[in-house]
Amino acid sequence: MINNNLNFKYLLEKYADCPALIWPDGKLTYLQYFKQINQISEALKKYGIQSGSRVAILYDIHHHFPILFFAVLSTGGIVIPISPKIPEKKIHSLIEKSGCDLVITFDRSFSPAPENKIDVLYGESLFDPKSIFDESDVIPSLPLSQEATVIFTSGTQGNPKGVLHTIGNHYYSALGSNKNIPLNTYDCWMVALPFFHVAGIAILFRTLIAGAACLIPDKNKQFQDQLNEYNVTHISLVSTQLHHWLADDNTSESAASLKAILLGGSQIPPTLIKQALQQKLPVHASYGSTEMSSQITTTSGDDLVINPHSSGKLLSYQELKINENGEILVKGKTLCTGYISGNEVDNCGDTKGWFHTGDLGCFDDNQNLIIKGRLDNMFISGGENIYPEEIEKQLQFHNQIIDVCVVEVPDKEYGARPVAFIKMEATNKIDESQIKKYLEDKIAGFKIPLRFLTWPENLKRLKPDRNYFRKLANAATINDSLLSIS
Numbered sequence: 001m002i003n004n005n006l007n008f009k010y011l012l013e014k015y016a017d018c019p020a021l022i023w024p025d026g027k028l029t030y031l032q033y034f035k036q037i038n039q040i041s042e043a044l045k046k047y048g049i050q051s052g053s054r055v056a057i058l059y060d061i062h063h064h065f066p067i068l069f070f071a072v073l074s075t076g077g078i079v080i081p082i083s084p085k086i087p088e089k090k091i092h093s094l095i096e097k098s099g100c101d102l103v104i105t106f107d108r109s110f111s112p113a114p115e116n117k118i119d120v121l122y123g124e125s126l127f128d129p130k131s132i133f134d135e136s137d138v139i140p141s142l143p144l145s146q147e148a149t150v151i152f153t154s155g156t157q158g159n160p161k162g163v164l165h166t167i168g169n170h171y172y173s174a175l176g177s178n179k180n181i182p183l184n185t186y187d188c189w190m191v192a193l194p195f196f197h198v199a200g201i202a203i204l205f206r207t208l209i210a211g212a213a214c215l216i217p218d219k220n221k222q223f224q225d226q227l228n229e230y231n232v233t234h235i236s237l238v239s240t241q242l243h244h245w246l247a248d249d250n251t252s253e254s255a256a257s258l259k260a261i262l263l264g265g266s267q268i269p270p271t272l273i274k275q276a277l278q279q280k281l282p283v284h285a286s287y288g289s290t291e292m293s294s295q296i297t298t299t300s301g302d303d304l305v306i307n308p309h310s311s312g313k314l315l316s317y318q319e320l321k322i323n324e325n326g327e328i329l330v331k332g333k334t335l336c337t338g339y340i341s342g343n344e345v346d347n348c349g350d351t352k353g354w355f356h357t358g359d360l361g362c363f364d365d366n367q368n369l370i371i372k373g374r375l376d377n378m379f380i381s382g383g384e385n386i387y388p389e390e391i392e393k394q395l396q397f398h399n400q401i402i403d404v405c406v407v408e409v410p411d412k413e414y415g416a417r418p419v420a421f422i423k424m425e426a427t428n429k430i431d432e433s434q435i436k437k438y439l440e441d442k443i444a445g446f447k448i449p450l451r452f453l454t455w456p457e458n459l460k461r462l463k464p465d466r467n468y469f470r471k472l473a474n475a476a477t478i479n480d481s482l483l484s485i486s
Contacts, residue, residue, distance in 0.1 A: 006167055008034060008074075009139040015211035018185050022230060023063035023216040030211065033067070034139065040071035040126055041140075047121060049102060051076030054150065056095055057195075058084040058105035063216040064127055065195050066204050068104060073148055073167065074140045080150040080162075081196040084110075092116060098150050098162050099342045144168030150340055151198050153290045154465075162340040163198075163290045163348075172333035173293035174205035176315035180298050181234070181260045181284060185211040189234040192223045192241060199236050199264055202294040224254045231257045238265035239272055242283075243402055246272070251279050264288055264295070266464070267371055267389065269396035270308035277305060287311035287371055291348055291355055293334040296320065297369045310368040311361075320369070321354075327375055328361045329354040360387070377466065382414040384446055388466075391418060391449065394442045395435075400425050403455060405464040409473045411450075418447065419473040423455035451476065 012034050020033035028036065049055060055072045057079060059065045065081075072079045080098045082091055084107060092113035095103065103112060106123045148167045152160040183189065189207050191214060193199045207214045212234075217226050224245045226232070235258065237245075242263060245251060255261075261276070264286045276283045286298040297320070299312035314320050318332035331353045338345045349355050360372040373389030380386070388406035395404040403423040408416040422435075432452045439448050453476050 004144050005141040006144060006171055007141045009141065011208065011211070012139060015185065018211045019188070019213040021063060021066055021216070022188065022213050024218040026063070036067050037070045037074060038139070040067055041074040043126055044071055044075050044077070047102065047119070049075045049077045052147070053077040053101045054080055054099055056080040056082050056098065056100045056103045058082050058091065058103060058107065058110065059195065060084055061191055061194060061216060061219065064123055066214055068123070069204060073142055073146070076146065078147050078150060081201070082152070083194060083196045094152060094160070097342070098340060142167050144171055147337065149201060151196070151201065151290055164337040164340050164345055165293055166337060169293040169334050169336055170201065170205045171209065172317040173202060173295065174209055176317050176334070177202065177206055177295055177298070178210055179316050180300050181262065183207070183210040183212050183234060187212040187233040187259070188215050188231055189213070190215045190217055190223060190227070190230070190232045192217065193236050193238070198290045198294050203236065224248060224251070227254050228257055233257060233259045234262070236262045236264065239263065239268045240403065242276060243272060246275050246279065251281070255279070255281055258282055260284055262286060262298070271397050271399065273304050273308040285311055287369055289357060291336045292318065292330055293336065296330055299368070303366070303368055306366065307364055307368060309370050310364065311371055312368055314369070322361055325375070326360045326362065326372070328357045328359045330357060331355060379408040379416045381408070381411070381416050381418070381446055386418060386447055388418065391420065391443060391447055394439060395420065395422065398438060405466065405469050406449060407466055407470045407473050409450070409477050417450040419451045419453060419477070420449040421453045421455050421469055421472070
């Protein structure tokens with residue numbers, strides 16, 4: 001923050017008595033927060049963590065994570081957040097791919113794969129009240145150029161990539177966000193998205209530089225039931241979370257303390273935006289990526305009232321242009337260092353520094369970005385280009401459809417045909433003929449899906465994995481008895 005550093009001493013002097021971290025059983029002021037960060041940092045150094053060390057943290061949303069996160073950064077180490085809920089085989093794969101030196105977890109049953117010769121540290125040994133750790137009088141000042149995190153992409157187009165960020169990437173992302181959506185001392189941002197996603201990490205930096213509180217909610221309660229209890233002012237959500245919240249009878253009452261709801265993860269259905277605005281919820285739609293450290297564009301003011309398809313204007317410290325193919329290109333202070341594979345780092349930008357997102361977009365009359373789809377999702381059917389997102393957008397306007405994913409399946413006559421997976425209201429069922437009739441006057445006939453299949457149960461992702469849906473669609477078309485809506 002001063003001389004190209006994230007200066008903890010400056011923050012401590014400014015926010016010492018302000019709430020920094022809140023959870024159901026406790027609260028830390030910034031003075032207490034930095035003291036714990038310092039203690040854990042000194043303990044980690046004894047375990048050999050130093051500048052450049054890569055530390056995987058296998059935690060769900062937990063109040064220990066923010067302390068661990070900044071403690072690792074204070075040693076000069078790099079944090080690699082990994083979901084503890086994914087299959088163990090995949091955890092081992094991500095650990096190997098990221099070249100970890102240490103794994104921190106609360107799961108005593110976890111052990112690394114034999115080929116991954118790394119140490120495992122169990123978190124309770126660090127946070128045991130009986131443990132006594134040395135304290136350093138030196139309050140760290142972290143260079144913005146310091147490598148900070150490896151965050152894996154959602155892998156919607158294949159295997160997840162490990163994205164290497166600096167402290168500066170996260171800092172400027174937070175600075176741009178706070179400029180667009182004001183966050184002040186004594187405000188409170190609830191963490192409803194996981195820390196292994198860039199949106200979760202972004203909250204840690206936004207609250208830190210603003211002197212606001214980061215709230216870790218009770219995982220046994222619905223997030224909306226805790227908003228007023230903790231006077232939550234800000235929250236980040238994906239569309240599924242917002243949809244379930246809007247189904248409550250007391251949505252407006254539970255949102256009484258809120259100043260901003262940041263929506264992301266994937267394109268938000270315009271009908272959901274309109275419903276939220278009718279409830280007078282302070283929603284902001286955004287477009288972002290892991291590579292750009294979270295938000296790239298975000299709405300403000302009446303952007304969504306004027307155009308519910310809007311993803312907002314470009315945030316500070318970033319650049320954006322749309323090339324001749326309609327693809328969105330971005331660069332700026334938030335663009336990551338590159339993709340990691342072991343100790344190697346591959347640059348993700350072109351020769352002029354632009355990152356090619358693979359997303360298609362355009363600007364509306366007010367210079368707000370409109371997302372149209374992805375280049376690599378396009379397929380050809382009977383000589384015609386089909387963009388799945390166009391079909392998805394029309395289905396999302398149906399008031400009984402919660403979520404939708406359109407993919408292609410091979411077809412002898414046309415080369416490929418679209419198939420749609422739909423997630424519907426629990427009490428509603430629609431047959432294929434009704435859905436097709438609904439689409440008849442909205443899209444061209446060749447774009448109407450060949451089949452409509454049920455959304456897979458227990459699928460919990462911020463973004464749909466199209467390769468996974470393609471496999472399901474191929475299986476369903478081979479065996480017509482599978483997944484069909486009756």
